[in-house]
Amino acid sequence: MNLITFALACTGMLALCLAMTRHYRDLFNTHPAPSRRASLRLFGSVLLAGCIAGNMATQGMAIGGVVAIGQIMLAGLVAGLGLAWKMARQPGAPR
Amino acid sequence: MKLRQAMTGLHIWGGLLPSWLLFVIIFTGTLACFDKELERWMRPALHVPASETVMGTDAISTWLGDNISAPLHAYWMHGPTDRAPYWQLGWEEDATGVRGKAAFDPANGQRLADTLGGEFFFTLHYNLHAGQLGMYIVGLAGMFMLTALVSGIIIHRRIFKDFFTLRPNANGQRAWLDAHNLFGVIGLPFHLVLAYTGVAVFVASYMPAGALVAYNGDPMAFYSEVQGGYHRNELHQPPGTPVSIDGLIEDARQHWQTSDIGWVIVEHPHDASSIVSVRRLDPSRIGSPQDALSYDAFTGELLNQQQAPSAYRAYIWLVGLHMAQFGGQIVRVLYSLLGLAGCMMLVAGNNVWLRKRTKRQSPGLTLVRALNTAVFFGLPIASLALLWGNRFIPSELTSRTTAEAWSFAGAWLLVTLFALLTHRQPTRQTRTLFAVLGLLGLGLPLVNYLTTTDGHLLATINHAPMLAAVDLVMLLTGGLCSWRAVKASSPMADKGIAGGQDVDQELAG
Amino acid sequence: MAAPALYRLFRSRSAELVSRSMAALFGGYLLAFGFTAFFSVYLPFSRPNRVVTASLLCFAVWVAAAIYAFAARSPTRAWLVLVITTAVAYSAAYLPTEWRLRP
Numbered sequence: 025m026n027l028i029t030f031a032l033a034c035t036g037m038l039a040l041c042l043a044m045t046r047h048y049r050d051l052f053n054t055h056p057a058p059s060r061r062a063s064l065r066l067f068g069s070v071l072l073a074g075c076i077a078g079n080m081a082t083q084g085m086a087i088g089g090v091v092a093i094g095q096i097m098l099a100g101l102v103a104g105l106g107l108a109w110k111m112a113r114q115p116g117a118p119r
Numbered sequence: 120m121k122l123r124q125a126m127t128g129l130h131i132w133g134g135l136l137p138s139w140l141l142f143v144i145i146f147t148g149t150l151a152c153f154d155k156e157l158e159r160w161m162r163p164a165l166h167v168p169a170s171e172t173v174m175g176t177d178a179i180s181t182w183l184g185d186n187i188s189a190p191l192h193a194y195w196m197h198g199p200t201d202r203a204p205y206w207q208l209g210w211e212e213d214a215t216g217v218r219g220k221a222a223f224d225p226a227n228g229q230r231l232a233d234t235l236g237g238e239f240f241f242t243l244h245y246n247l248h249a250g251q252l253g254m255y256i257v258g259l260a261g262m263f264m265l266t267a268l269v270s271g272i273i274i275h276r277r278i279f280k281d282f283f284t285l286r287p288n289a290n291g292q293r294a295w296l297d298a299h300n301l302f303g304v305i306g307l308p309f310h311l312v313l314a315y316t317g318v319a320v321f322v323a324s325y326m327p328a329g330a331l332v333a334y335n336g337d338p339m340a341f342y343s344e345v346q347g348g349y350h351r352n353e354l355h356q357p358p359g360t361p362v363s364i365d366g367l368i369e370d371a372r373q374h375w376q377t378s379d380i381g382w383v384i385v386e387h388p389h390d391a392s393s394i395v396s397v398r399r400l401d402p403s404r405i406g407s408p409q410d411a412l413s414y415d416a417f418t419g420e421l422l423n424q425q426q427a428p429s430a431y432r433a434y435i436w437l438v439g440l441h442m443a444q445f446g447g448q449i450v451r452v453l454y455s456l457l458g459l460a461g462c463m464m465l466v467a468g469n470n471v472w473l474r475k476r477t478k479r480q481s482p483g484l485t486l487v488r489a490l491n492t493a494v495f496f497g498l499p500i501a502s503l504a505l506l507w508g509n510r511f512i513p514s515e516l517t518s519r520t521t522a523e524a525w526s527f528a529g530a531w532l533l534v535t536l537f538a539l540l541t542h543r544q545p546t547r548q549t550r551t552l553f554a555v556l557g558l559l560g561l562g563l564p565l566v567n568y569l570t571t572t573d574g575h576l577l578a579t580i581n582h583a584p585m586l587a588a589v590d591l592v593m594l595l596t597g598g599l600c601s602w603r604a605v606k607a608s609s610p611m612a613d614k615g616i617a618g619g620q621d622v623d624q625e626l627a628g
Numbered sequence: 629m630a631a632p633a634l635y636r637l638f639r640s641r642s643a644e645l646v647s648r649s650m651a652a653l654f655g656g657y658l659l660a661f662g663f664t665a666f667f668s669v670y671l672p673f674s675r676p677n678r679v680v681t682a683s684l685l686c687f688a689v690w691v692a693a694a695i696y697a698f699a700a701r702s703p704t705r706a707w708l709v710l711v712i713t714t715a716v717a718y719s720a721a722y723l724p725t726e727w728r729l730r731p
């Protein structure tokens with residue numbers, strides 16, 4: 025279950041990251057439409073909510089909450105570091 | 120001074136000055152998440168899983184009576200658990216206040232060879248092995264950390280826009296600032312909560328005002344009312360015949376309808392007032408249970424069940440949140456990874472400071488560089504050296520813990536010396552030290568294989584996953600550090616001393 | 629002349645920094661102390677709950693005071709605010725000699 029909720033957290037944080045114009049442009053080289061950004065934000069939020077719900081269901085409110093927040097923070101780092109890694113391998117001027 | 124300018128100065132200096140101390144505290148705290156696993160790894164006698172437990176608390180009391188002649192103020196015992204499969208004993212002498220400890224193999228009742236164990240890192244974390252003074256220094260460092268976190272939040276202009284931003288190809292100062300912000304902001308709930316709860320653990324020592332005002336400064340009245348426990352002063356009468364403590368534990372199990380027993384504490388064993396307290400273990404909750412049972416040591420009569428007031432239970436919850444002994448290994452894995460993120464935040468912050476001032480050749484550059492190398496590399500290398508030492512120092516040596524301590528301290532001193540001698544060649548310095556880390560990390564499982572019969576990776580991978588995990592983490596760390604050493608130059612290493620005006624603007628407010 | 633004026637400016641800047649730092653460190657701790665004493669008496673809880681609650685909150689007060697010490701318009705103002713608030717809080721806590729010991 026922890027792997028599933030962590031996967032939800034990572035995908036959710038990645039979605040929220042890509043909902044930001046600068047990161048979307050980094051990855052896809054096109055400017056995101058506002059509707060695309062909104063749907064990415066919604067998608068990401070739903071996944072994060074799923075991560076929280078999944079953890080709380082299996083480990084109770086308190087411990088589930090702690091695990092969920094921890095996984096979400098870690099997922100944020102994965103998203104940020106992952107994106108930076110990908111961008112570092114591409115040639116191009118720093119923004 | 121304007122607010123942003125003032126807060127920037129506070130953040131930069133309030134962050135830099137305690138940064139090395141905070142690195143020690145956070146890094147050892149990270150290691151201490153798995154102190155029990157490390158301790159088990161450092162006790163090869165326990166690598167064969169015990170088939171049954173022959174030992175009980177009465178055997179330990181007997182051992183104590185046979186081996187320690189001085190009258191004791193108290194002694195405390197803890198039975199084997201999954202993570203710590205051995206009996207733990209600690210005691211404090213009445214007259215001198217000197218404390219001692221021992222560990223016992225549950226399969227045969229033999230005393231285990233002493234080791235610094237994982238507890239070494241835990242103690243280093245909360246008092247730097249410097250007793251009460253160390254505890255106060257750590258508390259002060261925690262206050263500096265909280266202030267740095269809050270001032271950092273105030274000055275971060277684009278805290279949401281920059282949330283995921285990391286540009287390793289940018290010039291050195293910008294890249295390090297991005298990293299500092301990434302690890303700092305994404306991990307902010309963790310850093311804030313752990314800094315605050317960490318300081319809160321010793322609130323009674325750091326803030327005596329409440330006890331002074333509401334209890335007229337009477338510590339016994341304060342502690343006993345706040346904890347809701349039971350205390351009986353010494354009667355200065357000779358003791359009777361103690362009842363079986365194992366029997367009292369059975370009674371406690373019946374009372375709570377659970378078999379998970381935690382610490383068993385015997386107070387004033389040589390006095391007629393002696394009490395045996397039994398505590399319950401419950402890792403399914405964040406706060407440890409506060410329903411300890413107190414028994415008369417000679418009649419076995421149940422004297423009291425602890426009734427803790429709600430604020431004390433809240434305090435215990437905060438302590439529990441910090442100690443991460445709840446919820447299983449996933450919690451400790453998350454805490455340790457986030458703790459490493461905290462360490463990265465410190466390292467990145469120091470590098471921003473260095474990059475900014477390298478252009479101007481400010482005073483203090485050499486000192487900061489030397490401290491960075493000595494601490495950020497020294498502590499991890501010393502920690503690995505301790506584990507290496509544990510495998511090489513023979514178990515028959517009486518002052519085994521001293522020898523292990525010297526492995527740790529000696530390695531750290533060597534790294535410091537190296538940092539001072541090679542301070543003019545920073546790139547080569549970091550590459551060499553990464554290589555040392557790599558060799559120590561990759562070599563440890565090999566050393567393990569050569570020096571133990573049941574403790575090495577091939578033996579533990581099947582029946583003792585937590586022991587195997589130690590070796591696997593060593594391999595991973597060693598591999599990462601070796602790769603870092605081999606890489607010719609990194610995007611973050613020596614890029615652009617020139618440039619970075621945008622960072623200057625950001626930092627100058 | 630420029631040189632003595634610059635020297636004076638430098639000195640006063642250092643003095644201000646030291647003063648604010650001392651205010652943050654010691655003035656802040658004193659305020660946290662006064663805060664804890666005050667609320668250990670005036671919170672509407674039982675005695676152990678008052679003391680524990682007030683004590684656990686005091687670290688936030690110390691941090692706030694440290695931030696204030698550097699945000700205040702002048703070091704003098706910072707010291708005055710911190711010391712006067714502490715004095716008022718601590719006096720209010722200590723004066724009711726019987727009531728502050730209530731269970």
